[in-house]
Amino acid sequence: MKQSLLTVLIVFTAFVSTFAQTTEISDVTLQNKIDVDGTSLILNGAGVRSKYFLSLYVGSLYLPAKVSDANKILYSKELKMIQLDIISSLITAEKMEETVRAGFKNSLNGNTAPLQKEIDAFISVFSEEIETEDIFKFVSDGTSTKAYKNDKLLTTVEGEEFQRALFGIWLGNKPADKKLKNLMLGQ
Incomplete structure (x- = not known):
């Protein structure tokens, strides 16, 4: 009897331990801890980006340690990553480009001219068609930003x-979605 109880306890502990390694949001499974370029990052927070009652993507923020201050994140030179898991077939390359350009405009208080060259180079990330389950990752060390689609640089x-403006789309004073910003900040 003790042997059976011990076996059940071990299996249960293993199950809970495995389950605690991920977070599920809107049928998207996010890792609570990831390795990026040899640096361990943890899930700071995540949520669904919605517009007009439609769920568009799951946005998540990964940092070396939990931080709830957006400005500290925006001005940090520590490695950080925003991940967008597409969950809607309504997102097209054209709509994503339009939305991200508007996001840069809001992030930069309407003055995109000083970063227009960088913004245009970044927008090429959305040149191919976007499908449900595509994953975009924006990784920055504070001085350069790498953009991936489905793990392809x-x-x-x-x-x-530029990195401050990009991350400001989700974490700035005029974020794409205030509720998502708060969730990404773990609030």
Whole structure:
């Protein structure tokens, strides 16, 4: 009897341990801890980006340690990553480009001219059609930003101001979605 109880306890502990390694949001399974370029990052927070009652993507923020201060993240030179898991077939390359351009405009308080070259280079990330279950990752060390689609590196854009503007789309003073910002900040 003790042997059976011990076996059940071990199996249960293993199950709970495995389950605790992931977080599920809107049928998207996110790893709570990942390795990026040899640096361990943890899931700071995540949520669904919705517009007009439609769920579009799951946005998640990964950092070396939990941080709830958006400005600290935006100005940090520590490795950080925003991941977008597409969950809607309504997202097209054209709509994503339009939305991201509007996001840069909001992030930069309407003055995109100083970063227009970088923004245009980054926008090429959305040149191919976007499908449900595509995953975009934006990884920055504070000075350069790498953009991936389905783990394929698409572009690298240099500059602190650019990475601040990009991450500001989700974490800035005029975020794409205030509720998502708060969830990404773990609030």
